[in-house]
Amino acid sequence: MTKYEQLATDIIAKVGGRENILGLTHCVTRLRFQLKDEGKADTEALKAMDGVVTVLQSAGQYQVVIGNHVPDVYDEVVRVGGIDTGDTSTAPKKMKFGDRVIDLISGIMMPALAVMCAGGMIKGLAVILMVTGAVSDKAGAYILLNAIGDACFYFFPIIIGFNAAKKFNMTPFLGLIIGAALVHPTINGVDLNFWGMNFNASYSSTILPVILMVALAAPLERWLNQVIPDVVKTFLVPMLTLLVIVPIGFMLIGPAANAVSMVIMQGVEALTNFSPILAGLVLGATWQLLVMFGVHMMIVVMAMIPLAAGQPTAIMAAITWVSFAQTAVVVAIWLKTHDKKLKGIALPAWISGIFGVTEPAIYGVTLPRVKMFVLSCIGGGLAGAVSGALGMMAYRMGGMGLFALPSLLSVENPSRDLMYAGICLAVAMIPTFIAAYVMYQDDPVVNAIEDEGIPGAPTLERDTVLASPMNGQLMPLRDVPDGAFADGALGAGIAIDPSDGNVVAPADATVMTVFPTKHAIGLITDTGAEVLLHLGMDTVQLGGDHFDVKVAPEQHVKAGDLLATIDIDAIRAAGYSMVSPMVVTNTNDYLDVIAELTPDAQIEAGTPLLTVVADTQEAMGGAVHAVSN
Incomplete structure (x- = not known):
């Protein structure tokens, strides 16, 4: 049994069981349930x-208040309860349209990311074996490896249909069958x-057509479940849904995509005739x-026609560099990020990208960070423009990624074409990598750090003086409009009603936690x-x-x-209180937490506010206790 398994099991039982849970999120200290019946x-x-x-x-x-280790308890509640955190009921309520689109696509793609990475790497392995002469493209080993790697991408609509159905709260296997059809x-x-x-119409290796179909199927399935009698709905609902939607x-x-x-x-034809540089861009x-x-196939077909007739084409040359620009962005993120989970995703993604398989990179790394995705598009465009300016051509069908390069070498002047390919590679990767490395910043994430994981982990042998992190008016915790803070359940401290939006560090410290919704910051002082x-x-909302x-x-x-900086006027206008508690969450490790000023005083940021007294010393006489005032 894991550390929090019994606690998670008991919490699920006491909130009314799994069937009473509509949705679950968490913030810095508490599990936030949406229940069918709170009674x-x-x-x-x-x-x-x-x-608890x-x-x-x-x-x-x-809200079940847990404390600093709430992420671990949340993970265990999700696991034990079989709660699908991809449900739309658990998504943030306020999200811009563009963010919703990215969240939708990423949420559908992320569950398949590991398989996508594996498929891309297996395809790359098969090509390496063939190019090095270890096996021929007719050998059974190559055919089998290529089929394993290619299966994930060719049958992508099946995987996406299943994941999209879960995201749209539809029967997952119905989405799978739509993709399979x-x-x-x-x-x-x-x-x-x-x-x-x-x-x-051709749907292999596409994603958006099946997502659109599942999006149409989900409300249809829900409506059919309401109007069809229970005795026959088990088979009649999926049958009618498939008969209508497919x-x-x-x-x-499909025809719309073809059109x-x-x-x-x-x-593209007109643009190429007008300016190869602009067309490549x-x-x-x-x-x-x-x-x-899924609207690229006609262009690919257009490029294949002259190649099949032995005629070169500039189209395939222009798009060769896109995967390298995408890969350069992912390598930059992989090198710069401190997020271990992101590093684990980015490593196989850029390895796949080298071989031209960029789906793991796009859906797992750059698309959720849309600026990085746009940067990869810019890099691909610049390299395409240079390719057009140099007059590069594809002379035969080739592989993907690195193994597309031989297709760009002419019989007449291969050394020149190799030099041009090196120039295009440099344009695709070098400036894109530099820009991504400079621009990328880790998203704030919940990442509780164990003391022993922090270089020079602090001890508790000295008093700690905490300065005010904000300008404003002090308020005792007991007056904070939140029971967990008011009761001192989360630790001793004090609150501030700020007069401006600047938040500064109260002491020399290491940032321990930044919540994704940016409304809470955890620190561990030196x-x-x-x-x-x-x-x-409630600003988590x-x-x-x-x-x-x-x-x-x-x-x-x-x-x-x-x-941090915060727009306190906009937050108040949205109906939220800006009263901001500062609490010492490991209060029990200390003798006392005492305030230097009366709770109703005006204070400036940087003014000494709280003294956290170590167990080895006596409390300061005549001080005002932070929790009790």
Whole structure:
């Protein structure tokens, strides 16, 4: 049994069981449940449990206060309860449209990321074996390896259909069958006469068509579940959903994509005739988007026609460099990030990218960080423009990534073409890598650091003086409009109602935690005090809006260094209190936490505010206790 497994099991039981949980998120100190019926939760029993600080019912949520180790308890609750954290019910309520699109695509792609990385690396291995002469492309070993690696991408609609159905709260296996129908060999990429009309659509290796179809299928399935009698709905609902959605999708989405592809193809032809440089720029910059929307195949076909006839084409040369630009961005992120999870994703992603398989890089690394994705598009566009300026051509069909380079070498002047390829590679990778490395910053993440993991881990043998992190008016914790803080359950401290939006470090410390919604920062001072700055009340609901955090986990700061800026007027206008507690979460490790000023005083940032008294010393006489005032 894991450390928090029993606690997680008991919490699930006391909130009314898994069937009573609609959604679950967490903030810095508490589990935030959305329950079907809060009346089914045994609040008093939860409060009495070891490992639970208290229970609050606020902001439409049932909040179980755990403390600093809430991320670990949250993970265990999710695992034990089988809670799907990809459900839309658990997504932040306030999100811009563009962010919603990115969240949707990333949420659908992330569960398949490991398999995508594996597929890309296996395809690369197969090509290496063939190029080095270890096996021929006719050998059984090569055919098998290539099939294993290619399967993930060719049958992508099946994987995406399953994940999209989960994201849209639809029966997952119904989404899987929709994807499988789209890549069925008897209808995929062949002429199909349906109701007197001819259709030809290809869906292999695409993602957006099946997502659109599942998005249409989800509300249809829910409606059918409401109107069809229970006795027959088990089989009738999926049957009717498939009968409606697959034909509609096949006849409308595929042809629409083909029509868009045809327009793009004609535009590329006209642009190439007008200016090869401009054509290379546009193709290189937009290629990844064209692939994502499944409208790139007509361009590929257009390029294959002359190659099959032995004629060179500039199109394949222009898009060769896109994967290298994407790879350069991912390498930069991999080198710079301190996020161990992101490093683990980025490493196989850039290895796959070298061989031209960039789906893991796009969906796992850059697309969720949209500026990095745009940067890769710019790099691809610049390299495409240089390719056009140099007059580079593809002379034969080649592989992907590095193994596409031989296809760019002419018989007449291969040394020149090799030099040109080196120039394009440099343009695609070097400036893109430098820009990504300079621009990339880790997203604030919950990353609780164990004391022994911090260089020069502090001891608790000295008093700690905490200065005010903000300008404003002091307030005793008991008056904070949040029971967990007011009762001192999260530790002793004091609160500030700020007069401006600057938040500074109260002492020399290491940043221990920055919550993704940016409303809370955890620090561990050089003397060992663990300090939580909670910026406003229930501001987790803002999803990070109006907060600009300037620091990252594991970063060391000096007293007075700027930690964050916040738009307090906008937050108050949105209906949230800006009362901001500062508490010492490891209060029990100390003799006392005492305030230097009366709780109703005005204070400036940097003014000594709290003294955290070590066990080895006596409390200061006549001081005002922070918790009791």
